[in-house]
Amino acid sequence: MSFLKxxxxxxxxxxxxxMPQIEWKEENRRYSLCFFPLVxxxxxxxxxxxxxxxxxxxxxxxxxxxxxxxxxxxxxxxxHLDGFCDVCDAKACLGSREKMLEVMSDSRVGAFAxxxxxxxxLIQIGLFSETKSFEMIAVCAFxxxxxxxxxGLAAVSFKxxxxxxxxxxxxxxxxxxxxxxxxxxxxxxxxxxxxRISLLTGAAAVVGGAAAFVYYRIFSYKKFGGITGDxxxxxxxxxxxxxxxxxxxxxxxx
Numbered sequence: 601m602s603f604l605k606x607x608x609x610x611x612x613x614x615x616x617x618x619m620p621q622i623e624w625k626e627e628n629r630r631y632s633l634c635f636f637p638l639v640x641x642x643x644x645x646x647x648x649x650x651x652x653x654x655x656x657x658x659x660x661x662x663x664x665x666x667x668x669x670x671x672x673x674x675x676x677x678x679x680h681l682d683g684f685c686d687v688c689d690a691k692a693c694l695g696s697r698e699k700m701l702e703v704m705s706d707s708r709v710g711a712f713a714x715x716x717x718x719x720x721x722l723i724q725i726g727l728f729s730e731t732k733s734f735e736m737i738a739v740c741a742f743x744x745x746x747x748x749x750x751x752g753l754a755a756v757s758f759k760x761x762x763x764x765x766x767x768x769x770x771x772x773x774x775x776x777x778x779x780x781x782x783x784x785x786x787x788x789x790x791x792x793x794x795x796r797i798s799l800l801t802g803a804a805a806v807v808g809g810a811a812a813f814v815y816y817r818i819f820s821y822k823k824f825g826g827i828t829g830d831x832x833x834x835x836x837x838x839x840x841x842x843x844x845x846x847x848x849x850x851x852x853x854x
Contacts, residue, residue, distance in 0.1 A: 606631035607638075613770070614748075615639045616677040626773035633755055633774050634782040637748040639676065644741030646671050651737045665728035669721055672744065672840070683833020684720070685713035690830075697824060701761065704830045720837065727844045736851060739801050742790045743843035746809045749786035751836050754816060754827060756780060761826035768829075800854055801847045808846030812839040 605628040608619045614636055622628050647668050654664040673681065690700040692712035731737050755767060756776045762768070794802035816835040820827045827835075 602627065603631055607635045609770075610635040611639060613766075614679060615642070615675055617642065617675065629770055629773045630775055631778065631782075632770050633752040633779045636752045637745045637783070637786045640744035640746075640748040643672050643675050643744040646675065647741050647744075648734070648737055651731075651734060655734075661729045662725075665725045668728045669724045680833035680836045681717065683830035684837040685709050685717060686830040687834035688713040688716040691823070701824065701828070704828065720841065724841060724844065727841075727848050730848045730852065732851065735798050736801060736847065738797050739794050739805050739847050740844050742794045742797075743805055743809065743840055743847070745786060745790045746794075746806070746843060747812075747836050747839040749783045749790070750809055750813045750816075750839055751832055752779060753783040753787075754813065754835065755832060758817060758820065759826035761820070761824045761828050761831070766829035767827065767832055801850050804850030805843045805847040808842040808844075809839055811846070812842040 605622050608622050609624075609629045610632040611617050611619045612622075613632070617639075650667050650671060651664065653659070654667070686704040686706075689706070689710040689712055690703040692710065693699060693703050695703070728740075731740065755771050756774050756779045760768065760771065791802070791806045794805055796802070812835065815838070816827075816831075820831050820835075824831060
């Protein structure tokens with residue numbers, strides 16, 4: 601029962617998928633981060649189904665790409681993009697660590713966040729438009745699982761910049777050992793299938809995710825002294841884009 605409640609907690613927090621309402625208490629979130637990558641499974645499956653639908657109906661690359669970029673937002677409700685925008689505004693303020701943390705906690709969206717968000721979707725739609733086969737789409741689909749597994753691993757492994765916040769509500773009650781083991785299993789299994797689908801593209805995508813994880817560790821510690829919920833959202837968006845970028849570039853160049 602504890603696992604089922606943790607599953608519901610993960611989907612209620614990180615997706616807009618209807619789930620049974622449960623009491624918001626720590627014991628119901630003990631394994632929530634273990635189920636976080638399953639939201640990526642849902643997104644990946646929907647992206648692949650959208651690709652099939654577009655291929656079957658003759659829908660062009662532009663509409664497919666726009667739809668594929670919209671699917672993660674529709675599934676998650678944009679929760680990670682909210683963190684992405686907050687971090688972009690904080691980076692733009694060029695203030696002290698305390699000032700940047702203060703800016704991130706502001707619910708208002710600044711001009712720099714809007715600019716970066718537009719650039720993000722332009723790049724993502726462009727990358728989707730360069731996918732030439734179902735195999736490439738499948739590799740990118742597994743990337744939605746990888747990004748969440750990396751994020752869950754960081755949540756219980758990296759130092760926290762704040763003692764409160766949304767991230768702490770999942771980090772504090774989490775069973776660290778089980779969470780780390782589970783995220784490693786997600787990363788290993790998804791990487792295996794990515795490599796089986798396409799050795800070159802899959803390897804590039806895995807490297808892209810790992811590179812984003814290293815960047816996340818260096819950037820968050822240097823600028824903020826650790827991670828927060830907003831930084832976790834920022835990382836997840838960057839990781840997904842990095843995985844796609846590396847996969848597409850490998851296909852295009854080689």
